[in-house]
Amino acid sequence: MDVSYWELKNWFANVDYTVVGSGIVGLHAALHLRERFPESKILILEKGALPEGASTKNAGFACFGSLSEIIEDLRNYSEEEVVQLIQKRWNGLNLLRKRLSDAAIDFKPYGGYEVFLKEDESTYAECLQKLPFINEILRPLFKSDVFAKEVDRFDFKGIHEYLIFNPFEGQIDTGNMMQALLKEAVTNNILILNRQTVTDYHDSGSGVQVNTTDFSFTSKKLLFATNGFADKLTQGEVRPARAQVLITEPIPNLDIKGTFHIDGGYYYFRNIDNRILLGGGRNLDFEGEATSEFGLTEKIQNRLEQLLSEVILPNTEYKIAHRWSGIMGLGSHKKPIIEQLSENVCCGVRLGGMGVAIGSLVGQELADLV
Known part of the structure; x- marks a missing residue:
């Protein structure tokens, strides 16, 4: 990808935390990371134009x-x-x-x-x-x-x-919820890049090389919040x-x-x-x-x-x-998977169709792993 110096410096240099997925879990994880580490650089990668999966698709x-x-x-x-x-x-x-x-x-x-x-x-x-x-x-x-x-x-x-x-x-307006979360993320200086699919990653122990369809960069920590798209990540x-x-x-x-x-x-x-x-x-x-x-x-x-x-x-x-x-x-169990995948990589997935109910808590617990 033809990336400028300004793009490298502002988006991809010195990234502390990269969250994959801008749904309920990913946004709550990023917001809780901001609360824990006020000065950190947090980047969210989302493969869709909008948060894909169920966060903007559910019945509320x-x-x-x-x-x-x-x-x-x-x-x-x-x-x-x-x-x-x-x-x-x-x-x-x-x-x-x-x-x-x-x-x-x-x-x-x-x-x-x-x-x-x-x-x-x-x-x-x-x-x-x-x-x-x-x-x-x-x-x-x-x-x-x-x-x-x-x-x-x-x-x-x-x-x-x-x-x-x-x-x-009760019932909620799913669109209002997701817009409110996205506004919170922007207000808290959390960068969100859409149309970015993570194709591979490598945890070297001192950091994680993250490869997407368009570019590669290094992040200190990598958090997956991809729920229904996490079958390969969790070996089924x-x-x-x-x-x-x-x-x-x-x-x-x-x-x-x-x-x-x-x-x-x-x-x-x-x-x-x-x-x-x-x-x-x-x-x-x-x-x-x-x-x-x-x-x-x-x-x-x-x-x-x-x-x-x-x-x-x-x-x-x-x-x-x-x-x-x-x-x-x-999955085979209704309990969410919130665990380390390697030293600097972790995931919060398998919400069991209860994303509105447990997505915020899973995101917070995911952020607490790092």
Whole structure:
């Protein structure tokens, strides 16, 4: 690359910390590094024009797990591990709100609901039966009951009588959140370069040579915050998982407010700007959606539209305004990977589809590794 003396001096000389990825984790890591090392030179490299992955693509759920998801987690992890995971998500949400303010992220405490389709009889019955037990194990953390039965007041169709309501869940404006984080980074003299893909790196012990598609430079420390794109970095411990989403045109007199989970969280919807945003469906094709390529499939989009017309808005006319996809980072365990890869290289990845909840905390813990 034809780099000038001025570019070398201002961007690539004497770099203390290089963060790869300008999503929720990367920006929080950089901001926490600035708090710890006020005089340091911090550079963020982002491969997309905007933060790629899920940070600007997610549905904006300020949640920590639906009742059926928590019950399912208890089949795979100990009670202590599940409670610790929920506590991390709750602490992360509070950290995000504290750093940026509820006004900046447009936080709305409408609560969250779990909706059970008529055909999902077994999950519905199990959730009603285990609801008191889950409230009991979460009471030390939340100081009150988290889940309660509520009769459907939204005029959904093809569902069981009761919804499960969670008053601690809320929603945010994802775009506002990311813009607020980017402004914080710029205000704190953190350099961000977009359209830069890290192709390789070498930790010499005294520093890290970072190679991108356009140039090479040396950084004292290198931090990866690439989540769904971290499969090679972690030798397969992180798998990409695509999530497909659609949103309607504005709907007059829309009375649906809140965040909603269906089918163990594999489908989710919410209100935003008098529209319905609906996403999910990767359970229809786990193998096909285990990809880091953005895109839409007819099978999943048809199912989303079916849920919209038959369950969510059965008596309402609507038009689809837009569709998109995002890339999450999943793995064999729901606990994030925050670890050293070598003496001067570390990573904070595998957010398990809970980036809004735990991204800020993972970023802070990643910064604390150096």
